[in-house]
Amino acid sequence: MAPPRIAVVTGVARRHGIGHAIAALLRETGYRVIGIDRRPAEEGTIWLDAPAPAAAAVAGPRSAAAAGTAAPPPPPPPARLLQLDLSDPAAIAELPRRLGPGPVHLLVCNAGVADPHLPAAPPGAPGRAAAFAEFLQVNLAAPFLLTEALAPLMPAGDAAIVNIASTRARQSEPNCEGYAASKGGLEALTHAQAASLAGVARVNCICPGWIDTSGQPESLRPEDHEWHWTGRVGRPSDVAELAAFLADGSRSGFITGQSFVVDGGVSRRMAYPE
Numbered sequence: 001m002a003p004p005r006i007a008v009v010t011g012v013a014r015r016h017g018i019g020h021a022i023a024a025l026l027r028e029t030g031y032r033v034i035g036i037d038r039r040p041a042e043e044g045t046i047w048l049d050a051p052a053p054a055a056a057a058v059a060g061p062r063s064a065a066a067a068g069t070a071a072p073p074p075p076p077p078p079a080r081l082l083q084l085d086l087s088d089p090a091a092i093a094e095l096p097r098r099l100g101p102g103p104v105h106l107l108v109c110n111a112g113v114a115d116p117h118l119p120a121a122p123p124g125a126p127g128r129a130a131a132f133a134e135f136l137q138v139n140l141a142a143p144f145l146l147t148e149a150l151a152p153l154m155p156a157g158d159a160a161i162v163n164i165a166s167t168r169a170r171q172s173e174p175n176c177e178g179y180a181a182s183k184g185g186l187e188a189l190t191h192a193q194a195a196s197l198a199g200v201a202r203v204n205c206i207c208p209g210w211i212d213t214s215g216q217p218e219s220l221r222p223e224d225h226e227w228h229w230t231g232r233v234g235r236p237s238d239v240a241e242l243a244a245f246l247a248d249g250s251r252s253g254f255i256t257g258q259s260f261v262v263d264g265g266v267s268r269r270m271a272y273p274e
Contacts, residue, residue: 011111013037016215021236047081109143116179135178159201194257202256209263228264
């Protein structure tokens, strides 16, 4: 049996977050997933799963055959969480050493500064410039540095990178300069990386809209769902399914340098007042 493919996914510690949904789905499909987050894992995440032996391994394949039953599927590969601060370039440079030997088939850059707003203060007020710089470092520079660190470990022509941006790269509200600039830059970085890494890895980008990561879907109002042409607010699984598709070269091997919006059609609505 071939060893499992290896995926590195950032921003994965929150149980109901997009990154954890991506990591969990990749693991279900057979990847050995290595998660990156500055925080420890929340309860209920795959990082805290106790490895359980498959029933066939306990009873043995001969026992299953004797009982006239099919052997159960093997358990998913183990998942591993590394705590790492993506605002620290030196820590990112150390990542290949921490990963150990072995190829990296997939990198998903999902981690980012969660609150999209700068301090609500006049331009030039204390804290705004520092907050802007943090957006650029975590949301934009870190994906570049991660790719620089891990691309040498990727098997040429058999690897993929998926960057998670946002529809806020294309839409704005007050005090979102840092978030918009960093996510817009991540879209541009995606097609630049696709050109530079041609023949090594396919590079694509997902721009989610409103994805409910609260873990409390009952808190959403009917009008929140109705605003979407699909009739509901997005779920982390909506992004995870697309990420898994883009990771799979047998299904998406002719796709690179592209951005995909996952927002229930909201960004296509006319924005002018009636």
